[in-house]
Amino acid sequence: MRPILERIDFAVNQVLEDLNTTSISPPSYTLQDFLVDFLTNPGGILKVGGTDDPADYPALTPRGDDFASPASPGSGRRVALVAHSAAGWISRVYLSGVNYGGRSFKGSKKVHSLVCLGSPHFVAENLVFKSLQYLEREEGSALPARVRCLCVGAKGAVLSKASDMTRGAYELCGAMPGDDDVDGDGMTPLFSAVALDSADKMVLENVSHAPVYPAFGPSAKLAEERLTKPWYGSPEILKKWFPWLKASTMD
Numbered sequence: 001m002r003p004i005l006e007r008i009d010f011a012v013n014q015v016l017e018d019l020n021t022t023s024i025s026p027p028s029y030t031l032q033d034f035l036v037d038f039l040t041n042p043g044g045i046l047k048v049g050g051t052d053d054p055a056d057y058p059a060l061t062p063r064g065d066d067f068a069s070p071a072s073p074g075s076g077r078r079v080a081l082v083a084h085s086a087a088g089w090i091s092r093v094y095l096s097g098v099n100y101g102g103r104s105f106k107g108s109k110k111v112h113s114l115v116c117l118g119s120p121h122f123v124a125e126n127l128v129f130k131s132l133q134y135l136e137r138e139e140g141s142a143l144p145a146r147v148r149c150l151c152v153g154a155k156g157a158v159l160s161k162a163s164d165m166t167r168g169a170y171e172l173c174g175a176m177p178g179d180d181d182v183d184g185d186g187m188t189p190l191f192s193a194v195a196l197d198s199a200d201k202m203v204l205e206n207v208s209h210a211p212v213y214p215a216f217g218p219s220a221k222l223a224e225e226r227l228t229k230p231w232y233g234s235p236e237i238l239k240k241w242f243p244w245l246k247a248s249t250m251d
Helices: 002-017 031-040 087-095 127-139 164-172 218-228 233-249
Strands: 080-085 111-117 148-155 200-205
Touching: 002 080, 002 087, 080 087, 080 218, 087 111, 087 218, 111 164, 127 233, 148 233
Parallel strands: 080 111, 111 148, 148 200
Antiparallel strands: none
């Protein structure tokens, strides 16, 4: 996740340098950079990082000029982060002071609010959530005190009527096999989306997890449902959670 964390910091710094900006320039992180990072990381391609425990990740700066020497705005101003899906818990790592692969981001100095849209926060017992386990072990489940958070989840995709893709996603997020009453947005179960105790919560009805799904293979049913369901970023749904964010900037 280190390159993703670096990209979040890169975007935040750009906004802090120009609060009137309407677009974010991508960092100079190419496909070649990604492949080299992936192939040469400690542990190789079969055990990325060389360990299952993020506490033991070695210090390693991703390739890319913008990541090598990130800007450090010192104005004291802060911005809001809106994170979708796994970016929600990755943003929690960014906001924290934990050391991740040789760097502690301490993003709470630059961020006043976090909105998580369909983000899994339940600490499931599998490899995918090792970073979240590490974060909560080091700093607890609460966010930094100076950061407000809204967790937005949805109902409308009950496991008993869901596709195999949805079943696999819910179980990855901690749903017990056979628990067909679990509800969610088709990818993130509701219980996981609102599992961050220190956050405000908002539960929506019949909202799809993502804006686009491939219309073939395991995601075909989700693609079909998306034709009649809005997603978290649809204008009519944005109007439901954006007022919370607007109010947080006025406090």
